[in-house]
Amino acid sequence: MTGRTPQEAVKAWASSFQQALSCITGARFNVDGYRPADRPYDADLNGGLAVPLAAVARLGLIAILRYRIMREATSRDPWIVRIVTYHYSLVDDTGRDIVSYEWHPEGTSWARWQHVHIGRAMLRDDARLSSRMHLPTGPVPIEDVIRLAIVEFDVRPRRPDWAAVLQRTNRARAESPDQS
Amino acid sequence: MATVAQEPDVEDPGVTVYVVTPEERWAIFDRAARHYLRMSGEEFIRAWDAGKFAEDPDQPEIVRVFMLRPSDR
Numbered sequence: 001m002t003g004r005t006p007q008e009a010v011k012a013w014a015s016s017f018q019q020a021l022s023c024i025t026g027a028r029f030n031v032d033g034y035r036p037a038d039r040p041y042d043a044d045l046n047g048g049l050a051v052p053l054a055a056v057a058r059l060g061l062i063a064i065l066r067y068r069i070m071r072e073a074t075s076r077d078p079w080i081v082r083i084v085t086y087h088y089s090l091v092d093d094t095g096r097d098i099v100s101y102e103w104h105p106e107g108t109s110w111a112r113w114q115h116v117h118i119g120r121a122m123l124r125d126d127a128r129l130s131s132r133m134h135l136p137t138g139p140v141p142i143e144d145v146i147r148l149a150i151v152e153f154d155v156r157p158r159r160p161d162w163a164a165v166l167q168r169t170n171r172a173r174a175e176s177p178d179q180s
Numbered sequence: 181m182a183t184v185a186q187e188p189d190v191e192d193p194g195v196t197v198y199v200v201t202p203e204e205r206w207a208i209f210d211r212a213a214r215h216y217l218r219m220s221g222e223e224f225i226r227a228w229d230a231g232k233f234a235e236d237p238d239q240p241e242i243v244r245v246f247m248l249r250p251s252d253r
Contacts, residue, residue: 014197031197040251041251044208048244087244104246104247109238111238
């Protein structure tokens with residue numbers, strides 16, 4: 001997301017997240033700041049704790065990110081927000097992971113690429129697949145996780161225009177190819 | 181282990197975006213460390229910096245707390 005000022009760029013970026021998340025939750029989305037810095041800023045939904053979703057089988061969403069504010073002198077709106085780390089999980093009613101989409105290139109994990117973990121509770125003990133495996137993905141935007149929750153896990157959307165909202169917010173942040 | 185509480189239906193579909201202060205960011209991190217790992221934020225930082233999570237850095241609870249660690253700490 002771009003802006004004429006760092007504050008404008010962060011506001012546009014956070015607002016797009018806000019709009020997307022509003023399709024399934026009313027929980028608070030926190031961002032850290034909007035001043036350019038050498039370090040990334042943190043952002044989270046509900047302090048990083050699971051937010052309950054309205055579904056027949058109880059389901060929760062966890063969303064934690066880091067973002068950087070950067071200046072691209074060639075752009076008309078020179079300030080841009082880029083996601084540099086994300087963790088989006090769907091968990092069951094006991095907090096066990098069902099599926100987790102992750103990208104954390106700055107941690108100690110050897111997996112520096114975007115990947116998905118299948119939750120241990122979703123796997124048989126003798127499964128060839130392990131919850132520790134990093135199954136490669138491309139960048140996964142939050143809109144895809146929200147759509148997954150609604151379409152595949154029967155989460156009841158909080159607004160009737162959810163499909164259009166997700167399309168709009170995803171397109172807005174997809175202006176940059178490594179956004180997610 | 182995280183638990184999921186009941187959420188009442190909400191008529192307003194909006195989500196509040198909130199700019200947290202450094203003190204609030206620390207409180208979020210500390211609460212998450214206690215929730216997911218049963219330790220304080222300070223204890224997590226000491227353990228992380230000592231390499232105590234290096235053998236299993238992909239454990240979901242560790243990833244979450246690590247990502248919530250204030251980036252200036």
